[in-house]
Amino acid sequence: MPLALPRAFTLVTLLLGLALLSGCAGRDLALRDASPELSLERALILSSARQALGTPYRFGGNTPRGLDCSGLVELSYRAAGIPVPRTADDQYRQLPSVREARPGDLLFFGDRRKATHVGIYMGNGQMIHAPGRGRAVTQVPLEIAYWQERFLGAAGPAP
Numbered sequence: 001m002p003l004a005l006p007r008a009f010t011l012v013t014l015l016l017g018l019a020l021l022s023g024c025a026g027r028d029l030a031l032r033d034a035s036p037e038l039s040l041e042r043a044l045i046l047s048s049a050r051q052a053l054g055t056p057y058r059f060g061g062n063t064p065r066g067l068d069c070s071g072l073v074e075l076s077y078r079a080a081g082i083p084v085p086r087t088a089d090d091q092y093r094q095l096p097s098v099r100e101a102r103p104g105d106l107l108f109f110g111d112r113r114k115a116t117h118v119g120i121y122m123g124n125g126q127m128i129h130a131p132g133r134g135r136a137v138t139q140v141p142l143e144i145a146y147w148q149e150r151f152l153g154a155a156g157p158a159p
Helices: 004-023 040-051 071-080 088-094 144-151
Strands: 107-109 115-123 126-127 139-140 152-154
Touching: 040 071, 040 115, 071 088, 071 115, 071 126, 088 107, 088 115, 088 152, 107 144, 144 152
Parallel strands: none
Antiparallel strands: 107 115, 107 152, 115 126, 126 139
């Protein structure tokens, strides 16, 4: 039995070291699916984002005639009575961050210096976003490496 204590101590030390090192890694895309307690505001955000599916991309657009990524967010949050900054980077820097995204939260992507894209988390590993010129607002899975590699963080300005 005298060897049990040093082995246990070594194992605990190793596990603590791994936990500390994992905190130094990049941000993980942590998602939580809808719960029965979805607020009215979140329900309105999600409904507005779904209604925008198929809307053509328009740089600077924030109306049903055309949307860019941050314009989709602005339109959807406006439907819930929640004002948000206009650009993806301003939204990323000014809105309250969350560790785990819930449906209706914002997901930010970029190059670590600046958020260049934003989408709305819909639940079940899906996001609605306005992808770019020549395309329309669409829903995409977040498991794709492209999104995982560019993920900066999430914000949850809705109650």
